[in-house]
Amino acid sequence: MSVPASSTSLLVRVPTVNDLVSEPTETVSLSAATAQNTTPVAGTGSILDNDGSPSLSVSSPTVAEDGNFAQFTVSLSNPSATATTVSRRLAAGATNPATGGGVDFGSGTATNLQVSTDSGTTWTNATSATIAAGTTSVLVRTPVTNDTIDELNETFTLTATTTAGTTSNASAVGTATITDNDPTPSLALTGPATINEGAGTATYTVTLSAASGQTVTVAYGTTGGTATSGVDFTATSGTLTFAPGATVATFSVPITNDTTFEGSESYSVSLSTPTNATIGTGTTTILDNGTGGGGSTTIRRPFLSPARPWPKTATSRNSPSASPIRVLPPPRSAWPWRPVRPIRPPAAAWTSARARRPICRSRPIVGRPGPMPPPQPLRLARPACWFARQSPMTRSMS
Structure with missing residues (x-):
């Protein structure tokens, strides 16, 4: 490059690159010499960074x-x-x-x-x-x-x-x-499928299928079935809380030990409104414990007479029953004694006083132990005989 005549200077420029690199101030130098002045002279330029420090x-x-x-x-x-x-x-x-x-x-x-x-x-x-x-x-x-x-x-x-x-x-x-990639745990309800009413309390266990990192809550309650709340059991409800990591909780239902002889009855226990879990149900059947004596029945033997050849029997119980009881007599073959028809004496025998009384006899049923009761003849207008026919349930005449 040349300096024009009568001039003392000229401008020289160098392009700079506007990069994105955060860097300190940089320098660039330019040197020049002439044929007469062979020793070069230099100038230094500074490039100021405009990117600032990176974040x-x-x-x-x-x-x-x-x-x-x-x-x-x-x-x-x-x-x-x-x-x-x-x-x-x-x-x-x-x-x-x-x-x-x-x-x-x-x-x-x-x-x-x-x-x-x-x-x-x-x-x-x-x-x-x-x-x-x-x-x-x-x-x-x-x-x-x-x-x-x-x-x-x-x-x-x-x-x-x-x-x-x-x-x-x-x-x-x-x-x-x-x-999280783990499924929501389920709540399993376990307890007695049957319980004797004399036990007094039915205890139920609620179990989580897996430990949870969250607090799990669930409501529980009873529902009467054939068993009646307040009569056969006490209605129970509440809320169970599982702290994180806990898997088991329990609750109890009071059972009434009454004196009524009754059949098996049932009520249901259910879980509802869970948080952070799913639920199940359970059913319990209450077995009667026979505290009413099993409902013993007494049948009174009636007084028999010719005027009452087919008497009625009186039946009573020592405790109430929740269901009707049907009392049936045993079959005739099971009776301990049975009568036979009177044996008519020969015609010649009617002349005696003794012959005017009918001759009667009874025979025992084979296989039934015990003494034979004596016949009980009654005087009638014509020869006949009345016998007591006994059974465990009734006594009648024939």
Whole structure:
């Protein structure tokens, strides 16, 4: 280049590049010499950076509980001319906090935090991460635990703090969310299928199919079936609460031990309005314990006479019964004695006084022990004979 005649200077310019790299003020020099002045002279220009210091950030990933790792990206808003090193720290989140140390996340060992600088191809156990000059990010991961506890989605945080290099903010925080993959536990209701009314109390157990990380509540109550509330059992209701991790709770239903002989009766126990669980039902049958003496029955033997050859019997019980009782006589073949028709004496025998009395006899039924009762003849207008015919239920004449 030449300096025009009569001129003492000329302008020289060099284009600059407006990059995105955060960097300090840079310089550029220009030197010049002439044929007469072979020693060059130099000038220095400064390039002022207009990008400012990069800001530090940490991503907030969402990971399934069975996803093995929660992966964060630690980033700079723009590249830096120098390497940036950050320390990292894990902590429970503010909402539904997860537990570290391998319970929900982390490991408590050297694998607690791992770093990758090649987009996840290789991972290195490290307590710090370095973003190389000219790059903008590094990957950091920590393991998550696939438990069997039904729970809300949980959170934890990763805090990155600049320890070398320059960032506009000293630290950044990312929040990871672990989505639960466990099914809602079911509530199983167990208790006595039958119970003797003399037991006094029926106890029921409600069991969760699996421990829950949430508080589980369920309402319970009784419903009368053939058993009557207030008569056969006491109506019972309430709410059971399972603290996180608890799986068993119980409640009881009072049973009335009455004196009425009755058949088996039943009532139902049900669960309703659960929170964080599903429900089931159960039924219990109350067996009568015979405290009414089994309902013993007394049948009075009636007085018999020719005027009452077919008497009525009187029946009574020592306790009430909840159902009708039918009293049936045994078959005639089961009676201990039976009468026979009178034996008419020969005609010549009617002349004697004794012959005017009918001759009667009875015979026992084979297989029935006991003495034969004597005949009880009654005088009638014509020869005939009345006998007591006995049975366990009635006594009649024929």
